[in-house]
Amino acid sequence: METIAPVPNEPLIVGVSGGCDSMVLAHLLHEAKFDLLIAHVHHGLRAASDEEAAFVENWAFERNLPFRTIRLEWDGQRVNQARCREKRYQFFENLMEETNRSHLVLAHHRDDQLETLLIQLLRGEATIDGIPIHRPFGPGQLHRPLVNWTKQELTAYATRQQIEWREDATNAETKYLRNQIRHDILPRLAQVRPGFEEATVRAARLRQTIQDEHLAYVEALVARHMTDDGIVIDEINQLPTDLRRLVLQVLLPDVRLTSEDFDRFLAWLRVDMPSSEVYYGNWRIRRAYGYLTCIEKDTTDSALESFQVGADLGTYRYGERDVTFSYGEAGIPLAEVTFPLTVRSQLPGDRIQLEIGTKKVSRILIDAKVPRYLRAEVPVVVDATGQVLAVVGHRIAKFGSFELLARSYLMIEW
Numbered sequence: 001m002e003t004i005a006p007v008p009n010e011p012l013i014v015g016v017s018g019g020c021d022s023m024v025l026a027h028l029l030h031e032a033k034f035d036l037l038i039a040h041v042h043h044g045l046r047a048a049s050d051e052e053a054a055f056v057e058n059w060a061f062e063r064n065l066p067f068r069t070i071r072l073e074w075d076g077q078r079v080n081q082a083r084c085r086e087k088r089y090q091f092f093e094n095l096m097e098e099t100n101r102s103h104l105v106l107a108h109h110r111d112d113q114l115e116t117l118l119i120q121l122l123r124g125e126a127t128i129d130g131i132p133i134h135r136p137f138g139p140g141q142l143h144r145p146l147v148n149w150t151k152q153e154l155t156a157y158a159t160r161q162q163i164e165w166r167e168d169a170t171n172a173e174t175k176y177l178r179n180q181i182r183h184d185i186l187p188r189l190a191q192v193r194p195g196f197e198e199a200t201v202r203a204a205r206l207r208q209t210i211q212d213e214h215l216a217y218v219e220a221l222v223a224r225h226m227t228d229d230g231i232v233i234d235e236i237n238q239l240p241t242d243l244r245r246l247v248l249q250v251l252l253p254d255v256r257l258t259s260e261d262f263d264r265f266l267a268w269l270r271v272d273m274p275s276s277e278v279y280y281g282n283w284r285i286r287r288a289y290g291y292l293t294c295i296e297k298d299t300t301d302s303a304l305e306s307f308q309v310g311a312d313l314g315t316y317r318y319g320e321r322d323v324t325f326s327y328g329e330a331g332i333p334l335a336e337v338t339f340p341l342t343v344r345s346q347l348p349g350d351r352i353q354l355e356i357g358t359k360k361v362s363r364i365l366i367d368a369k370v371p372r373y374l375r376a377e378v379p380v381v382v383d384a385t386g387q388v389l390a391v392v393g394h395r396i397a398k399f400g401s402f403e404l405l406a407r408s409y410l411m412i413e414w
């Protein structure tokens with residue numbers, strides 16, 4: 001299958017390790033006159049790395065192509081394949097941002113595809129669909145146009161076209177799961193069922209098509225049920241499980257989600273609580289009174305500091321609110337108040353005196369349908385004895401007949 005899957009005719013970044021696969025990719029794209037930037041990551045781990053980096057740089061130089069590289073520093077950190085990969089992808093992402101090239105191209109091939117499918121199966125991942133040819137990545141997209149080429153086809157092509165490459169010594173080792181699959185398991189499967197590769201890859205492609213259609217469906221559904229308060233949860237809960245899980249992916253397209261993340265999301269959706277939240281990476285997803293919203297954590301995590309108010313009173317800001325304390329003709333009888341006052345978030349056990357007796361502050365906020373995540377932002381005013389005087393925005397304490405007899409009052413306004 002020696003045709004390359006379509007790649008956008010726009011400025012590209014090609015990840016070139018110097019191995020056979022990425023050299024063939026770079027060659028094909030260059031021959032097809034794409035606008036290329038060659039990117040190489042020097043892992044700094046093997047003696048041969050310097051030579052590989054120089055080889056790739058030289059290849060780019062001879063063709064007058066821009067070349068960018070990074071040498072990874074490990075400073076005693078543990079090195080493993082996953083770490084290397086993470087740093088590599090970070091480099092690619094930074095490069096996309098820096099150079100304004102929104103398309104990254106990598107040389108994964110059909111053997112990688114089979115290995116990935118088996119790994120997904122062995123790990124019990126939620127979706128066994130292998131490597132997609134195109135997927136969103138960083139500020140743009142990642143493309144793997146060689147995903148239908150076999151390793152054998154790549155090597156044969158390189159030999160025929162006299163494309164030089166450098167062998168990656170770690171590829172021959174079998175200590176990693178991927179390499180074990182490559183060297184031990186795939187050859188055995190081929191013996192048991194010759195031609196299984198084609199069938200397996202075809203099944204994966206079908207899964208990917210279905211998955212893409214489902215994703216598009218869920219994206220449209222989420223967009224349709226998006227209101228100013230968030231997405232209507234009932235609409236999500238009516239979806240079959242497979243689609244409900246995709247809501248998370250639609251909400252967090254840039255987060256690398258594991259199957260545990262999806263399971264956690266489904267379990268969380270099932271529990272019928274008026275309000276609660278769940279965290280993924282830097283994001284929090286909240287549900288409140290039938291709506292679901294998604295918020296980046298940093299922007300909302302600023303803890304609100306409590307502060308004291310002395311007898312000289314005044315106006316103070318707490319979170320989003322201004323609270324004004326003054327002396328006046330109505331409000332809380334001063335005889336009931338001991339200074340200084342404290343303004344803080346509600347604490348467990350807080351109760352406020354009302355006409356009908358005391359009431360839990362948390363209950364007041366629930367009845368007022370204040371979502372759980374906003375409750376900490378409601379200022380509660382307590383006096384020096386710990387008595388709650390006001391739940392700002394909601395209630396002021398009532399002292400019954402004492403109120404009528406009093407001469408002077410504390411007024412709390414917002």
Ligand SMILES: Nc1ncnc2c1ncn2[C@@H]1O[C@H](COP(=O)(O)OP(=O)(O)OP(=O)(O)O)[C@@H](O)[C@H]1O
Nearest residue numbers: 015016017021022039040041042085105106107108
């Ligand atoms: N050192 C490197 N410098 C630049 N590009 C690289 C480098 N190593 C790998 N690549 C690019 O990534 C592609 C895939 O490489 P490899 O299979 O080693 O990677 P991976 O990114 O760990 O993949 P996977 O997504 O399968 O875990 C290569 O074909 C090449 O395009």
